[in-house]
């Protein structure tokens with residue numbers, strides 16, 4: 621995916637299509653990261669989540685992995701040149717992170733950029749770098765199970781994949797089964813918020829081991 625050409629237009633296009641729904645989705649659970657010390661953001665885009673996080677999590681060092689130099693330039697402009705932020709302009713698929721290191725991971729409308737095969741390579745590596753007790757915020761599109769909500773989501777998602785294929789060369793053609801892969805990797809969703817008839821979701825995931833430990837204490 622080459623989001624460079626789209627970078628400047630990304631926010632106006634988003635507002636035209638979804639109003640503030642995606643923004644509310646991105647920000648919904650960020651306050652949970654208030655005491656985090658190490659945060660990893662993948663596919664940050666134009667810096668809106670980063671700018672919020674710098675305010676919300678004053679003690680956090682934040683690593684940002686973003687493949688588009690244009691997006692990184694926008695993010696730097698929006699978030700300022702905080703010395704707590706480390707930008708890595710690279711393909712997340714090549715990433716290697718230290719095990720059990722980050723208190724939190726944030727991915728917003730990022731995992732949908734991958735084919736199922738690539739998502740299956742990426743998600744386990746990310747799950748491994750989450751520290752015990754850590755949380756992973758996943759803000760994404762989703763397809764409800766049935767009814768008009770399902771058809772509504774499918775129509776939007778088909779349209780978006782076509783749009784991003786034409787404008788950025790996106791290879792993925794459909795949403796990877798993110799929740800299923802997360803569960804296979806031993807992660808559990810502990811909180812969920814949805815918008816637009818279930819088509820836009822904000823989720824909080826944590827390692828299932830941590831949950832069973834919490835309940836047995």
Ligand SMILES: C[S@@+](CC[C@H](N)C(=O)[O-])C[C@H]1O[C@@H](n2cnc3c(N)ncnc32)[C@H](O)[C@@H]1O
Nearest residue numbers: 623663664665686687688691711712728729733
């Ligand atoms: C759909 S945009 C979402 C941007 C932002 N997170 C948001 O909430 O709007 C996907 C972002 O992920 C980045 N991206 C896509 N594939 C990537 C990869 N393999 N490695 C790192 N960043 C990637 C794109 O450059 C783009 O900024």
